[in-house]
Amino acid sequence: MVNLSINGMQVKVPEGTTILEAAKKLNFRIPVLCHHDDLCVAGNCRVCVVEQLGGKALLAACATPVNEGMQILTNSLKVRSARKHVIELLLSEHNADCTKCYKNGKCELQDLSNEFSVGDHLLLDLIDLKNYTIDRFSPSIQKDDSKCIRCQRCVRTCEQLQGVNALTVAHKGDRMKISTFEDLSMAEVICTNCGQCINRCPTGALVERTYLDEVWDAILDPKKHVVVQTAPAVRVGLGEELGLEPGNRVTGKMVATLKRLGFDSVLDTDFTADLTIMEEGTELLTRLKGALVDRDPGVALPMTTSCSPGWVKFIEHTFPEFLPNVSSCKSPQQMFGALAKTYYAHVRKLDPRDVVSVSIMPCTAKKYEANRPEMRSSGYKDVDYVLTTRELARMIKQAGVDFNKLKEDKYDSIMGTSTGAGVIFGATGGVMEAALRTAYEIVTGREVPFDGLNIMHVRGVEGVRMASILIEDCKEEWSFLNGVELKCAVAHGLVNARTLMNSVKRGEINVHFIEVMACPGGCLGGGGQPIPTNEEIRKKRTEAIYAEDMSMKIRKSHENPEVIGVYKEFLGEPLGHKSHELLHTHYTERVRY
Amino acid sequence: MKDKYVKRVDLIFEKVECRKILEKIMKMEPDAICQEVLESDLKGRGGAGFPTGMKWRFAAQEKEPVKYIVCNADEGEPGTFKDREILDRVPEKVFCGMAVAARAVGAKNGYVYLRGEYKFLIPKLKEHLHIFHQLVEEFNLNFRVHIRLGSGAYICGEESALFESLEGKRGEPRNKPPYPTTSGLFNKPTAVNNVETLVHSVMIMKYGASHFRELGTKDSRGSKVFSVSGDTPKAGIYELELGMSVNEFVEEFGDGDTKSVQVGGASGFCVPRKKFEETIIGFEGVPTGGSMKLFNSTRSMYNVLHNYLDFFSEESCGQCTPCRVGCQQLLKGVEAVKRGDKNSRYLDELVKLAKTMKRASKCGLGQSVGNAFGSIVENFKEEIIY
Numbered sequence: 001m002v003n004l005s006i007n008g009m010q011v012k013v014p015e016g017t018t019i020l021e022a023a024k025k026l027n028f029r030i031p032v033l034c035h036h037d038d039l040c041v042a043g044n045c046r047v048c049v050v051e052q053l054g055g056k057a058l059l060a061a062c063a064t065p066v067n068e069g070m071q072i073l074t075n076s077l078k079v080r081s082a083r084k085h086v087i088e089l090l091l092s093e094h095n096a097d098c099t100k101c102y103k104n105g106k107c108e109l110q111d112l113s114n115e116f117s118v119g120d121h122l123l124l125d126l127i128d129l130k131n132y133t134i135d136r137f138s139p140s141i142q143k144d145d146s147k148c149i150r151c152q153r154c155v156r157t158c159e160q161l162q163g164v165n166a167l168t169v170a171h172k173g174d175r176m177k178i179s180t181f182e183d184l185s186m187a188e189v190i191c192t193n194c195g196q197c198i199n200r201c202p203t204g205a206l207v208e209r210t211y212l213d214e215v216w217d218a219i220l221d222p223k224k225h226v227v228v229q230t231a232p233a234v235r236v237g238l239g240e241e242l243g244l245e246p247g248n249r250v251t252g253k254m255v256a257t258l259k260r261l262g263f264d265s266v267l268d269t270d271f272t273a274d275l276t277i278m279e280e281g282t283e284l285l286t287r288l289k290g291a292l293v294d295r296d297p298g299v300a301l302p303m304t305t306s307c308s309p310g311w312v313k314f315i316e317h318t319f320p321e322f323l324p325n326v327s328s329c330k331s332p333q334q335m336f337g338a339l340a341k342t343y344y345a346h347v348r349k350l351d352p353r354d355v356v357s358v359s360i361m362p363c364t365a366k367k368y369e370a371n372r373p374e375m376r377s378s379g380y381k382d383v384d385y386v387l388t389t390r391e392l393a394r395m396i397k398q399a400g401v402d403f404n405k406l407k408e409d410k411y412d413s414i415m416g417t418s419t420g421a422g423v424i425f426g427a428t429g430g431v432m433e434a435a436l437r438t439a440y441e442i443v444t445g446r447e448v449p450f451d452g453l454n455i456m457h458v459r460g461v462e463g464v465r466m467a468s469i470l471i472e473d474c475k476e477e478w479s480f481l482n483g484v485e486l487k488c489a490v491a492h493g494l495v496n497a498r499t500l501m502n503s504v505k506r507g508e509i510n511v512h513f514i515e516v517m518a519c520p521g522g523c524l525g526g527g528g529q530p531i532p533t534n535e536e537i538r539k540k541r542t543e544a545i546y547a548e549d550m551s552m553k554i555r556k557s558h559e560n561p562e563v564i565g566v567y568k569e570f571l572g573e574p575l576g577h578k579s580h581e582l583l584h585t586h587y588t589e590r591v592r593y
Numbered sequence: 594m595k596d597k598y599v600k601r602v603d604l605i606f607e608k609v610e611c612r613k614i615l616e617k618i619m620k621m622e623p624d625a626i627c628q629e630v631l632e633s634d635l636k637g638r639g640g641a642g643f644p645t646g647m648k649w650r651f652a653a654q655e656k657e658p659v660k661y662i663v664c665n666a667d668e669g670e671p672g673t674f675k676d677r678e679i680l681d682r683v684p685e686k687v688f689c690g691m692a693v694a695a696r697a698v699g700a701k702n703g704y705v706y707l708r709g710e711y712k713f714l715i716p717k718l719k720e721h722l723h724i725f726h727q728l729v730e731e732f733n734l735n736f737r738v739h740i741r742l743g744s745g746a747y748i749c750g751e752e753s754a755l756f757e758s759l760e761g762k763r764g765e766p767r768n769k770p771p772y773p774t775t776s777g778l779f780n781k782p783t784a785v786n787n788v789e790t791l792v793h794s795v796m797i798m799k800y801g802a803s804h805f806r807e808l809g810t811k812d813s814r815g816s817k818v819f820s821v822s823g824d825t826p827k828a829g830i831y832e833l834e835l836g837m838s839v840n841e842f843v844e845e846f847g848d849g850d851t852k853s854v855q856v857g858g859a860s861g862f863c864v865p866r867k868k869f870e871e872t873i874i875g876f877e878g879v880p881t882g883g884s885m886k887l888f889n890s891t892r893s894m895y896n897v898l899h900n901y902l903d904f905f906s907e908e909s910c911g912q913c914t915p916c917r918v919g920c921q922q923l924l925k926g927v928e929a930v931k932r933g934d935k936n937s938r939y940l941d942e943l944v945k946l947a948k949t950m951k952r953a954s955k956c957g958l959g960q961s962v963g964n965a966f967g968s969i970v971e972n973f974k975e976e977i978i979y
Contacts, residue, residue: 043768044912049953057960058952063768078952082915085949089918122942124925126918150911169763169911172746174921176911 004070019050019061019072028074031083031112033090034151035062036200037534038520040160045151047086047112051076058082084116092123094203095132095146103204106531109149110203137187139209139371140364140527141195148178148205154197161520163495164314166191178205190317190591192494194310194518195364195388195527208364208528211385212395218356218384219262226356227344228263229336229415230254232270233362233426233523234389236544240530240537241393242403247540249548252408254392257401258360259409265348268411269359270418272332272339273425273434275566276307277557279583280329280431281439282574284513285478293480300324302489302504302511305431307331309369310518310527312587314494319501320589325514328584332425333359333366334375336415337382338582343570344415352378358385360392362426362526365518377582388528417562420453420548420555427545428492428522429458429465432515436469436488438558443471443478453555459546461521461535463496464489466511487511493520599845600834602808602816604796605789606682611689611725614798615732618696623653626697630794633802634814639665639750639787640857640882641957645794648784651774652698655782662694662703663759663778663785667743667750669708670858671904672884675818676788677711678830683792684718688725688738690791693798695736698784703738706755709745747908751956752777752785754910765912766956789818789883810836813875817883823855824848824889838878840869842885850889853972858884859901860961863894865972894973895931901965902927909958916959919950923966927977937978940970 001012006023013022018041023030034045043063050061053071058078073079091113098104132146150169155178158167166189170179180189198206218224239248258266283303290299306312306327315322330338336359341352359366363386369375370383387395396403411417421437424430433455440448448455448469457467468487474480489511491500497516503509519525521538524545554560571578618626631646652660664687668676680687691703707714718740729736741759743749749758753767756778777783786794793815797805805815813835822828825846843851853865856872856879864872864879872878874885888897902924909916926943929935947963954960970977 041768043955044914046914046953046955056952060768060955065770081945082949082953085919085946086914086953089914089922092922093918123922123946124929126921126925150914150917152912169765172748172911173905173907173909173917174911175907176909176917 002066002068004066006072017066019064022066030061030074033202036153039156049082050074051079087112087116087118088123090149093126101204102207108202135185137185140193140367141186142207142209143186144205147203153200157196157200161493163498192310192313193365193368198527199533208388215358215385224356225264225350225354227265227340228358229267229269230360232423234360236541237389237529246537247544249544253406256406256409257396260401261399265412267416268418269332270422271415272335273422274419274557274560274563276329276332277434277438278574280327281435302514304514308518309365311516316590323587330585334382335583338378341378341380356384359383360387362389362523362529364527374585419560420552421557423548426523427542428517429490432458432488432490437556443474445475458490464491464500488513490515492517492522494518599837599841602832605792605818605832611685614689618693619732623697629802633797633805635793638789642876642880649697652782652784657782659781660698660700661778661783662691662700664705666705666707666788669747669750670882670884672822672858672886673820675820675830675883679788680714684721686792686795690795693794694784701735705740707742709743748910765910808834812877819885820883821846821885823887825887835875839864839872851887852890853888855886857881859904862964863968894976898969905962913955915950915954
């Protein structure tokens with residue numbers, strides 16, 4: 001333990017603690033901009049500088065470990081003057097058109113500028129807007145360098161959490177900027193559209209491409225029938241954008257709100273999550289049969305999930321040799337879109353041309369996914385517009401709905417009924433758990449042998465997790481699986497996905513089924529979720545997801561009555577002809593450099 | 594005082610037999626080498642002036658078995674060109690100095706980080722390196738030196754940015770602590786020394802600490818190689834005893850009309866004529882990595898300052914706010930004052946800003962921009978404004 005004093009108050013902290021953390025213990029908040037709980041220390045914005053008595057230079061509180069006997073001042077004359085200078089300097093190279101900015105009111109630089117009342121422009125304005133254009137080429141991410149304060153949070157996110165390195169630092173001195181390969185647009189470089197950079201950008205330099213106006217136009221067009229689907233993770237995140245603490249489940253209120261916003265039908269992505277389990281589970285069992293019974297060398301195992309569009313684009317770029325291993329199932333969002341314009345339109349006697357399909361997602365990569373050319377198997381664009389959780393909150397504010405006072409409401413039918421298995425798609429390990437609940441029961445006729453259906457092995461926060469389940473006493477048609485130990489691996493965060501896939505490639509890991517979610521924590525930590533994010537917040541959202549699962553009457557996908565219904569009335573059987581046409585897709589090898 | 598004069602020294606370029614130095618250090622305990630260098634009071638010749646013996650001892654005391662010696666040959670300070678001369682004329686002594694450091698610290702590998710523009714030296718260095726490797730093998734000293742080339746960024750002369758660059762990354766300074774002697778190149782304990790420092794260590798091994806201490810003053814022992822340029826009839830490289838005043842220096846090298854001397858390059862201080870007498874060149878006064886630039890009355894100090902600020906605006910790595918934006922503000926600020934867009938009081942604001950840069954910047958680059966700025970603005974305010 002190390003003893004030190006901060007602003008004259010004694011504190012004892014473990015060795016290696018930073019001044020920032022030690023000050024927090026004494027309830028002194030030191031402002032930060034480049035520091036982020038999820039990322040390695042940078043120490044480059046210098047807004048967190050503090051004074052050490054007897055020291056010449058000021059110290060970056062985020063980057064300096066404590067020393068025995070240190071005497072720190074966090075609010076001395078020198079500190080205040082330096083901090084104000086740093087904020088002024090940042091503002092002088094920042095396009096401070098705050099009232100017009102997408103991040104107005106949610107900008108960390110704006111907050112600091114307020115706190116330090118940096119009003120009178122003391123320094124010269126350095127920014128020449130003629131030299132900047134906003135990169136709007138990506139359907140997911142919008143990059144505006146004129147708002148960038150070079151804190152490099154995005155660069156560290158892309159490198160350390162995702163291992164993608166789409167964003168990097170280029171040039172030096174006054175020309176230094178956050179750039180991409182050859183300064184190409186975000187649409188042209190190897191970017192998975194995961195949006196984790198957006199979640200950590202302190203300003204409006206990186207934001208989602210918004211489609212709010214398009215959605216409003218559709219809603220307000222009397223000729224259009226607008227269907228909305230909500231992803232599992234949205235219901236545990238949305239509250240944060242509307243003033244609630246992390247970890248609040250707002251499913252019912254969200255449904256009530258969506259109805260008030262004017263959507264013609266409020267449905268649930270969880271329904272197609274259950275459908276995904278039916279298709280993907282069957283696909284896995286078919287692959288296992290091909291490998292174990294028919295000894296077909298063409299069967300690709302391990303099979304990986306395909307619901308995370310960030311992961312899909314990542315594997316297309318990074319491990320194209322594994323493309324046959326990726327489940328051919330569309331993601332729940334896209335399955336929903338394809339059914340909305342076929343099955344749903346048919347049942348509700350609508351012309352599919354008049355159906356507009358909107359999805360609310362915790363994700364920015366979903367915006368890209370919806371725009372993939374292969375996602376038009378209904379004959380129309382399966383999903384017309386994708387909004388993030390944050391955009392929905394903005395929509396709610398625009399419409400003036402008093403969210404927190406609303407009574408809870410229920411999803412419409414059809415395609416609005418879901419199970420606990422569908423809900424847990426929102427957390428890392430959830431797809432695996434849902435798939436096991438169903439596949440095990442299909443094969444053995446018994447429930448998975450875990451207390452309360454909770455498969456704790458696949459849950460957790462570790463980047464890569466392994467689990468296995470022994471299959472015994474199978475039903476007759478699945479007898480070839482008797483005694484097989486079904487092995488699974490789960491990864492979240494693309495840097496962990498890369499580690500896992502490299503191990504698979506080298507033959508160090510031998511499994512049958514792999515779940516990968518591009519974002520840390522799974523969808524609940526997605527790039528479209530409320531800001532800020534950190535491990536603590538994601539933990540609370542995770543708890544909420546599993547609580548939602550526990551609260552559901554039905555917790556296994558194959559027991560979802562609407563899923564049973566859609567097979568009976570429309571699809572036939574899993575992996576059947578119609579399923580293939582509407583619910584499955586293919587992948588494309590993409591550039592690797 | 595009249596009998597004082599600028600004493601020329603010839604230690605750095607004196608030919609030595611490296612074999613004898615190696616023979617001697619192989620008989621010495623590693624800590625005895627540290628002790629000898631410590632007693633000599635040799636301070637780093639790159640400009641920062643950290644005691645070399647202490648640096649070596651810190652690195653030697655680290656438990657980690659893998660350690661490195663790095664020779665900082667990224668001579669980039671405007672107005673210095675002495676390392677180039679040393680590497681050109683006595684490369685064997687540089688390698689020998691690295692061997693001394695390696696023996697003292699316990700390193701098996703060393704790197705020479707050579708300024709990109711000094712690429713032409715590589716054939717010669719490789720030739721000498723070959724001979725050097727044969728020599729260390731003879732003495733069973735397990736030490737190999739590798740030569741790496743920089744790419745022209747000034748910031749890569751900063752030790753931790755240099756490590757990043759050597760590791761193949763973008764040259765950006767690291768947070769300190771940890772210091773290089775704990776976690777340097779490849780996060781291993783590293784002793785990083787200037788070219789000249791290493792050569793001095795060879796001479797200390799040859800003649801002993803006491804011989805070194807005979808030269809110079811209490812705070813600045815020994816001699817130093819100076820790169821003299823600007824308005825002087827005697828531009829060139831001179832090894833001089835430390836401790837002279839700027840006045841003595843100007844009497845020797847000036848053209849009779851010297852208005853000011855920039856000691857230590859763009860990151861150093863500007864000494865005006867009225868302070869020549871009282872200012873000692875050395876760690877007790879104005880330290881220098883070797884750059885000595887003389888300006889006569891035909892020079893505009895505004896242009897001099899503008900040139901430096903332009904240089905820093907471009908050569909800041911851009912990582913930390915005070916340095917990246919501060920340099921631009923100082924540059925645009927003096928331009929605005931000169932144009933009359935800002936009144937002269939704005940200079941006071943800029944001086945305050947320069948103070949913040951000194952206190953809050955991440956590395957030595959940003960911390961030293963205020964040296965030239967402050968000293969030029971303070972002494973030549975009129976030339977900046979009018």
